[in-house]
Amino acid sequence: MAPYSADRRAFLSGVAGTLTAACVAGCLGNESESDSSPEPVVDAAEAVDGDTDPDAWRDVEEIRFDGYVGGWLGLEPAAIDRVENPTLVLVEGREYEFTWENQDGVHHNFALWDDDEEVVDGYSTDGNDIVGERETLVFEASAEMETYRCEYQQAGQKGDIEFIHDAA
Structure with missing residues (x-):
């Protein structure tokens, strides 16, 4: 039973590490996206900023x-x-x-x-x-x-x- 338990722990550690890396990458990705202009929500829209001149x-x-x-x-x-x-x-x-x-x-x-x-x-x-x-x-x-x-x-x-x- 010990080998099964060790394999399970290794598997769960790997999953946890992968999820942590994905979360960190996602957070970093969101940070860079927030620096850019927002995207339109309406599919037919091309921009969120018009000409206010x-x-x-x-x-x-x-x-x-x-x-x-x-x-x-x-x-x-x-x-x-x-x-x-x-x-x-x-x-x-x-x-x-x-x-x-x-x-x-x-x-x-x-x-x-x-x-x-x-x-x-x-x-x-x-x-x-x-x-x-x-x-x-x-x-x-x-x-x-x-x-x-x-x-x-x-x-x-x-x-x-x-x-x-x-x-x-």
Whole structure:
């Protein structure tokens, strides 16, 4: 019985050593990954950072997104094409038309929030859970707008808002 016991111990020691090495390698790998930019969650997205240069946004009045559980996908303007949860750059006081389309059949809506996580001036869509269904929200940009969200998928569908105060 002693030889069997020794073989078992050797086997278990080998497994423990292999698991330890894998864990250390995994931790080191994760550390280097955290130094790089995050990858998009939505398969159709190509990036997580759009163009926030004010010149790219000065003439924008229409914004289009696709809605997925994992995040919003920017379509228009070109500065956010295929960008997941892009930062919106708006001109304070300008009227915008925001349209989004449901891509996954999960219930989504679009809402503009202030820094207290309250909907600004009632600016939110009713929401829908029908693939291909679109909703449009017309709003006037105001400096109190901090973020945009889906109120049903708040963790994944959210993005920041920046303002151009001088549209010249």
